[in-house]
Amino acid sequence: MSRAQLLLIDDHTLFRTGLRLLLADSPSVASIVEAGSVMEAVQDHGDKAVDILLLDIQMPGLNGIEGIKVLRRHFARAPILIVSGTSGVETIPPEARKDIAGFLPKSAxxxxxxxAIACCLAGATYFPSESPCGCLPQAPVYEPSQLTPRQLEVLSQLNLGRSNKVIAYHLGLSENTVRVHVAAILDHLGVVSRVEAILEAQRRGLVQAQR
Structure with a gap:
């Protein structure tokens, strides 16, 4: 299978940057174009060949759910993979759900x-909560996402004031992978900076304040 042209639609620049870095060497993805909203995606990329869309649910203006049918008109052949830091697939109405190829938490x-990308490009659907392999013939219900054990480890490292490079060293990860985890953590906590993430995590009891 040839490598795909991917359109990433998300209003969080940090998440888009992290995902671009993560997929830089992907065997499935040839290039990535970005948009901060559904309308920007249509206006800037509606005339381009796109093989798959990654679409955030919660965005200002026209949100991901409302935007599914709009995107389907402009990118009729491209599967849509929904990504979300807070919502589950059960929040997507049935009439919109039939137009998506999969659902993925940002904590993945x-x-x-x-x-997930490879599955959707192959014509399958991806709903990992219902199957160990993730690929399914039809869409099941997905439970709301939580931070993964690995992301809780990264969050604990952030709480110690460590940089991505130092976190990568301590956890045996690449810096790109750490960036993706940090972006997912920020999105999950509803914040835009590392400092805010630490404060919010402390407020929720996910980490303890350092003395």
């Missing part, structure tokens, strides 16, 4: 992201 690890 790099292997899951690669697998």
């Amino acid at each position: 690890d790099p292997r899951e992201i690669e697998e």
Whole structure:
């Protein structure tokens, strides 16, 4: 299978940057174009050949759910893979759900992201909560996502004030992978900076304040 042209639609620049870095050497993805909203995607990329769309649910203006049918009109052949840091697939109405190829939490690890993209490009659907392999013939219900054990480890490292490079060293990960995890953590906590993430995580009791 030839490598795909991917359109990433998400209003969080940090998440888009992290995913671009993660997929830089992906065997499935040839190039990535980005948009911060559904309308920007249509206006800037509606005339381009796109093989798959990654679409965030919660965005200002026209959100991901409302935007599914709009995108389907402009990118009729491209499967749509929904990504979300807070919502589950059960929040997507049935009439919109039939137009998506899969659902992935932003807390997913790099292997899951690669697998989801490959599955959707192959014509299958990806709903990992219902099957160990993720690929399914039809869409099941997906439970709301939580931070993964690995992301809790990264969050604990952030709480110690460590940089991505130092976190990567301590956890045996690449810096790119750490960036993706940090982006997912920020999105999950609803914040835009590492400092805010630490404060919010402390407020929720996910980590303890350092003395």
